[in-house]
Amino acid sequence: MQIPRNFKKNALTLKKPFFRQDVLDLAPALLGKLIVIDDGNQQRSFRITETEAYRGEEDMACHARKGRTKRTDPMYHTGGILYIYLIYGMHWMTNVVAGEANEPQAALIRSLDTVEGPGRTSKALGIDKGFNYKKLFDSDRIALLDDGLIPTYESLPRVGIDYAGDHWKNIPWRFKLNPSQLTDQ
DNA sequence: TGAGTGATCGTA
DNA sequence: ACGATCACTCAC
Numbered sequence: 351m352q353i354p355r356n357f358k359k360n361a362l363t364l365k366k367p368f369f370r371q372d373v374l375d376l377a378p379a380l381l382g383k384l385i386v387i388d389d390g391n392q393q394r395s396f397r398i399t400e401t402e403a404y405r406g407e408e409d410m411a412c413h414a415r416k417g418r419t420k421r422t423d424p425m426y427h428t429g430g431i432l433y434i435y436l437i438y439g440m441h442w443m444t445n446v447v448a449g450e451a452n453e454p455q456a457a458l459i460r461s462l463d464t465v466e467g468p469g470r471t472s473k474a475l476g477i478d479k480g481f482n483y484k485k486l487f488d489s490d491r492i493a494l495l496d497d498g499l500i501p502t503y504e505s506l507p508r509v510g511i512d513y514a515g516d517h518w519k520n521i522p523w524r525f526k527l528n529p530s531q532l533t534d535q
Numbered sequence: 536t537g538a539g540t541g542a543t544c545g546t547a
Numbered sequence: 548a549c550g551a552t553c554a555c556t557c558a559c
Contacts, residue, residue: 421543436553440541547548547549
């Protein structure tokens with residue numbers, strides 16, 4: 351589709367209330383949404399195809415299991431900002447903060463229509479620490495657009511959390527867009 | 536299957 | 548101050 355020049359004021363741009371949903375609703379709702387990045391020179395867009403939910407201090411796979419720290423602080427904010435962190439000294443992870451203030455929740459963006467894997471996703475988007483805390487509903491640099499695709503998806507266990515114990519390791523909080531929805535457009 | 540890489544946080 | 552950990556990727 352043609353991406354509007356001023357996505358900040360575009361009717362398709364997702365607004366604050368969308369992000370205040372519980373992460374178990376928001377993470378699957380992110381599937382099929384367009385993520386638009388404007389680096390000042392050019393604008394690029396990708397469709398979100400895979401997410402994971404991390405939910406609260408009781409979720410033993412969530413960074414917030416150790417409470418509020420300098421790193422996890424963004425997750426304690428009201429939904430709609432980004433939570434960005436570095437993993438393995440190399441890869442930036444892009445997370446959308448969900449829910450209300452003091453409910454630490456975030457959805458990891460794992461894959462895009464043309465990019466598989468959370469590290470590669472951030473790299474493709476040009477996202478690094480500078481995007482931490484950035485608002486998705488009020489930014490000239492980045493926005494999420496809803497062009498009407500209603501996602502159908504499968505739920506799977508989350509990746510890379512062997513330390514979290516059987517319950518949290520197996521709970522199906524990874525969401526993958528049905529691939530046929532990309533070609534049906 | 537294993538090396539690379541560095542911010543973060545618990546322990547001191 | 549130090550050491551363990553880690554929501555990963557790439558090359559072998």
